[in-house]
Amino acid sequence: MAEEGWEPKIVAFCCNWCSYGGADTAGMGRFQQPASTRVIKVMCSGRIDPLHVFNAFLEGADAVLVTGCHIGDCHYVNGNEKTEVRYEFLEEMLQQLGLEPDRLHLNWISASEGERFANFITDVTAKVKELGPSPLKPAGVK
Amino acid sequence: MTEQEAITNEESEEVRIGAFICECGVNIAGAVDCNAVADYISTLPNVVTSVVNKYTCSDAGQAEIKNAIKDLNLNRVLVASCTPKTHEPIFRACVEEAGLNQYLFEFVNIREHCSWIHMWEKEDATKKAKELVRMGVARAALLEPLQSSEVPVTDAALVIGAGVTGMQAAMDIADMGHKVYLVEQGPSIGGKMAQLDKTFPTNDCSICILGPKMVEVARNENIEIMSYSEIDEVDGYVGNFKVKVKHKPRYLNIDECTGCGLCTEKCPVEVPYVEFDEGIGTRKAIYTPFPQAVPLRALVDKSICIDCGACIKACERGAIDMDQQETFSELDVGVIVVSAGFDVYDPEPNHDFGFGLYDNVITTMEFERLINASGPTMGKVVRPSDVKPPKRIGFVQCVGSRDKNSNIYCSSFCCMASLKNAQLLKEKYPDTEVYIMYMDMRTPFRMYEEFYNRARDMGIRFIRGRPAEVTENEDHNIIARIEDTLTNEIVNLELDLMVLSVGAVSPESTETVRQILKVSRAADGFMMEAHPKLKPVDTTLDGIFIGGMTQGPKDIPYSISQGSACAARATRFLAQGKALTEGITAKVDEDICVACGVCVPMCPFQALSIEDDKLKILTALCKGCGTCMAACPTGALEQSHFKNEQLLAQVKNVFAYGEV
Numbered sequence: 001m002a003e004e005g006w007e008p009k010i011v012a013f014c015c016n017w018c019s020y021g022g023a024d025t026a027g028m029g030r031f032q033q034p035a036s037t038r039v040i041k042v043m044c045s046g047r048i049d050p051l052h053v054f055n056a057f058l059e060g061a062d063a064v065l066v067t068g069c070h071i072g073d074c075h076y077v078n079g080n081e082k083t084e085v086r087y088e089f090l091e092e093m094l095q096q097l098g099l100e101p102d103r104l105h106l107n108w109i110s111a112s113e114g115e116r117f118a119n120f121i122t123d124v125t126a127k128v129k130e131l132g133p134s135p136l137k138p139a140g141v142k
Numbered sequence: 143m144t145e146q147e148a149i150t151n152e153e154s155e156e157v158r159i160g161a162f163i164c165e166c167g168v169n170i171a172g173a174v175d176c177n178a179v180a181d182y183i184s185t186l187p188n189v190v191t192s193v194v195n196k197y198t199c200s201d202a203g204q205a206e207i208k209n210a211i212k213d214l215n216l217n218r219v220l221v222a223s224c225t226p227k228t229h230e231p232i233f234r235a236c237v238e239e240a241g242l243n244q245y246l247f248e249f250v251n252i253r254e255h256c257s258w259i260h261m262w263e264k265e266d267a268t269k270k271a272k273e274l275v276r277m278g279v280a281r282a283a284l285l286e287p288l289q290s291s292e293v294p295v296t297d298a299a300l301v302i303g304a305g306v307t308g309m310q311a312a313m314d315i316a317d318m319g320h321k322v323y324l325v326e327q328g329p330s331i332g333g334k335m336a337q338l339d340k341t342f343p344t345n346d347c348s349i350c351i352l353g354p355k356m357v358e359v360a361r362n363e364n365i366e367i368m369s370y371s372e373i374d375e376v377d378g379y380v381g382n383f384k385v386k387v388k389h390k391p392r393y394l395n396i397d398e399c400t401g402c403g404l405c406t407e408k409c410p411v412e413v414p415y416v417e418f419d420e421g422i423g424t425r426k427a428i429y430t431p432f433p434q435a436v437p438l439r440a441l442v443d444k445s446i447c448i449d450c451g452a453c454i455k456a457c458e459r460g461a462i463d464m465d466q467q468e469t470f471s472e473l474d475v476g477v478i479v480v481s482a483g484f485d486v487y488d489p490e491p492n493h494d495f496g497f498g499l500y501d502n503v504i505t506t507m508e509f510e511r512l513i514n515a516s517g518p519t520m521g522k523v524v525r526p527s528d529v530k531p532p533k534r535i536g537f538v539q540c541v542g543s544r545d546k547n548s549n550i551y552c553s554s555f556c557c558m559a560s561l562k563n564a565q566l567l568k569e570k571y572p573d574t575e576v577y578i579m580y581m582d583m584r585t586p587f588r589m590y591e592e593f594y595n596r597a598r599d600m601g602i603r604f605i606r607g608r609p610a611e612v613t614e615n616e617d618h619n620i621i622a623r624i625e626d627t628l629t630n631e632i633v634n635l636e637l638d639l640m641v642l643s644v645g646a647v648s649p650e651s652t653e654t655v656r657q658i659l660k661v662s663r664a665a666d667g668f669m670m671e672a673h674p675k676l677k678p679v680d681t682t683l684d685g686i687f688i689g690g691m692t693q694g695p696k697d698i699p700y701s702i703s704q705g706s707a708c709a710a711r712a713t714r715f716l717a718q719g720k721a722l723t724e725g726i727t728a729k730v731d732e733d734i735c736v737a738c739g740v741c742v743p744m745c746p747f748q749a750l751s752i753e754d755d756k757l758k759i760l761t762a763l764c765k766g767c768g769t770c771m772a773a774c775p776t777g778a779l780e781q782s783h784f785k786n787e788q789l790l791a792q793v794k795n796v797f798a799y800g801e802v
Binding site for chain 1: 225226227251253254255256258259260261262263266267269270273274277657660662663664665670674682683726744746747765766767768769771772773781784786789790792793794796797798799
C-alpha cells in the first residue's frame with residue numbers, strides 16, 4: 001500500500017545520558033543510516049509518556065522508538081525499569097488499535113553503542129518500508 | 143508550512159527567534175545545504191533572522207549571536223550545529239553574556255545526527271536538517287527562562303583506587319590544599335606498578351621509583367588512606383556526594399600493628415598462593431602483602447586460618463582481633479576521581495596458546511614476578527615444570543588484544559613490556575635465545591622506537607606471526623608452529639618457556655564501581671570519557687572524573703598524566719567552593735493536582751510526598767528525570783525545560799503538510 005514518494009518517518013525518543021549519546025557516537029563513527037528518523041531528547045526514558053507516543057502516531061509517525069540506558073545503567077537509578085512497564089502497556093494498546101508490532105520498538109543503547117544505534121535505525125526503517133505508511137497517518141502529512 | 147500562529151509569551155512579549163546554522167567547515171555543509179536550511183527556517187513563525195555561519199562556535203560566530211540578540215531584540219536563540227554534549231555550555235554562556243537567560247537557548251544537532259550519518263545523500267540530509275531545525279524552532283518558541291542554582295561544594299575529594307594514577311591524583315589534590323580520601327580495595331596502595339620488575343623505556347626498578355611515592359602519599363597530611371576498603375554506595379551530585387565506604391576486616395587493629403612480622407613467623411598454616419606474586423610461592427595465613435606495602439600492616443586470610451592462636455600470642459602489641467567485623471564510613475566529598483585500574487586478560491578459560499594445559503606457558507605478570515629480585519625465586523628465571531633455567535624463551539604478543547575472539551582493542555603497553563622483558567633476559571642471561579612473536583610492533587612516544595632498536599641490536603629475534611598451534615613434547619618443552627609472514631616460512635619453534643603478553647581488561651570490581659556511580663561504559667568495557675578528544679578525563683556526570691586504566695589501556699607515564707589531569711579538573715570545583723546545578727526540575731500545578739500520590743513511588747530520590755492532601759516537591763532532591771510526570775494521570779506535574787507542550791511541539795513539527 002506504499003504511496004508514491006512515501007518514505008518512512010520515525011520518531012525516536014532518546015534519553016540524554018545513553019541513547020542520545022549513542023546517536024552521537026553513530027555520527028562520530030560515520031555509521032551511515034537511512035534519513036528516516038527524527039530524534040527527540042528527554043532527560044530519562046522514564047519521561048517518555050504514552051501520550052507522547054500516541055501523539056507521534058496521530059501526527060503521522062510510521063514508527064516510534066523508545067530508547068534509553070541499559071537496565072542497571074540508568075542515570076536516575078531505575079527510570080528505565082518504569083519505561084519498560086509503560087512500554088508493555090503501550091505495546092498492548094497499540095495492538096488493540098490495530099497497529100503492527102513492528103511500528104513500536106524499545107531498545108537500550110549506551111552512549112558508546114553508535115553502531116548498534118545505526119543498525120537499529122536501519123533495521124526498523126527496512127521493516128517499516130515493508131509495512132507501508134502507518135494506518136493512523138492523517139491524509140496529506142509528510 | 144503550518145497553520146501555526148506566531149506565539150507570544152505571558153507578558154505578551156512577541157517571541158523573536160534568531161536561528162544560526164553552522165556549516166562546521168565541510169562537516170555539515172558537505173552533506174547539508176545550509177543556505178537552503180536557513181532560507182526555509184526564515185519562513186517559519188517567530189523567526190526573526192536565520193543566518194549561516196562557517197563556524198558558529200568561533201569568536202566571530204558567537205559575536206554574531208550576541209549582536210543579533212541586541213540589534214534584533216531576540217529573546218530566543220537557536221543554533222543548529224553539532225552535539226549539545228560538547229557545545230551547549232558554550233552557547234548557553236554566549237547568550238547569557240548578551241543578557242538572555244541560558245534556558246532560552248535551543249540546540250539542534252545537524253552534524254552527528256544528520257550530516258555525518260547521511261554523508262552521500264545530500265538531498266535527504268538537507269530535508270532532514272530543515273525538519274530538525276523546524277522542530278527546534280517550535281520548541282524554542284515555548285522555552286521558558288529558568289534559574290540554575292548555585293550549590294556549595296564540600297571541600298574534600300574521593301579517589302577510588304590507589305594505583306599509580308590514583309596516587310598521583312590524590313597527591314596533586316592534596317598538595318593544592320584539599321582533603322583526599324584514597325580508597326583502595328587491596329591491603330596496600332601501589333597497584334599493578336608495585337608488582338612490575340622494571341619499567342620501560344629506562345629499565346629502572348619499578349618499586350624503587352614507586353616505593354618512595356607510596357611513602358609520600360602516606361605521609362601527606364591531607365590524604366587519608368583507606369586500604370582494604372570498597373565503595374558501597376554513592377549518592378548526591380557535584381559538590382555534595384555522600385559516599386559509604388566498606389572496610390573489610392583484616393582481623394587486626396591497624397593502629398596497633400607495626401608490620402614487624404612476628405605473627406607471620408609463628409603462623410603454622412602455609413598456603414601455596416601469593417597474590418602479589420601472581421600465585422607463585424607460598425605465604426602464611428597471617429601475612430603482610432609485600433615488603434614495601436603501604437600501610438605495612440598484616441592481615442589474616444580467614445579462609446585458611448585454623449584459629450590456633452599462635453599469632454595472638456606472638457603479637458606483643460595485642461593487635462590481633464579475630465572477631466573483627468566489617469565496618470562502614472560515611473564520607474562527604476565534593477568530587478570523585480575513579481582510578482580503579484585493570485586486570486590482565488585471563489588466558490586460562492580458552493587455553494590460549496596452551497595456557498593452563500602446559501606448565502611452561504606463563505603470562506607477562508608471572509614473568510614480572512619471576513625476574514624480580516624480591517620475587518618468589520629471588521629474581522632467578524626458572525620454568526614451572528622442572529624449576530630449571532630456560533635457554534629458549536618466546537614472547538607471544540597480542541594475547542587478549544586485537545583479537546576478535548577476545549578483545550578487539552590494542553592494549554598499547556604490551557609491545558613495550560615484552561621488549562623490556564626480552565632485554566632484561568638478554569642482560570641477565572646473554573646466552574638465552576629470545577624470540578618475540580608479533581603482528582605489529584607498536585612503539586610510539588619518546589625513546590620507545592629507540593628501545594625497540596636496542597632490542598634488535600641485542601640479538602632478540604622477531605618473528606612476524608603468532609603461533610597457530612602450540613604443543614608440548616616429552617621434555618615439557620613448548621613447540622610453537624608459526625607462519626613467519628616476512629619470510630613466508632612455517633617455523634616450528636622449540637621453546638623452554640613461552641610468555642603470553644596479555645592485554646588489559648576492565649575488572650569486575652571496577653564494573654561494580656561504575657554501576658554505583660552510573661558512569662557510561664565504553665564498548666571495550668572500560669569507563670567512558672565525556673569526549674574522546676576534548677574531555678578525556680571528564681565523565682558526563684559533573685564532578686566525577688576517570689583516569690589511568692579505568693578509562694582504557696595505557697602505559698605508566700600516560701596514566702600519571704591522567705592522574706594529574708583528574709586532579710586539576712576536580713580541584714576546579716574544590717577551589718571555587720561552588721558549583722552550578724541544572725534548573726531542570728519537577729513542578730506541580732496545584733490547581734490540577736488531586737494528590738492521588740501515583741507519582742510518589744515513581745521518584746527514585748524521594749523528592750515527592752503527599753502532605754496535608756497536597757503534593758510536596760523537595761526541589762533540592764529532584765534531579766529532573768521526569769519519571770514522575772510520565773506517571774501523572776492529571777497532567778498536573780510538569781518538568782521544566784521538557785514540558786509536555788514543548789515535547790509535543792517537537793513531535794508535531796516532525797511532520798508537515800506542505801513541501802519542505
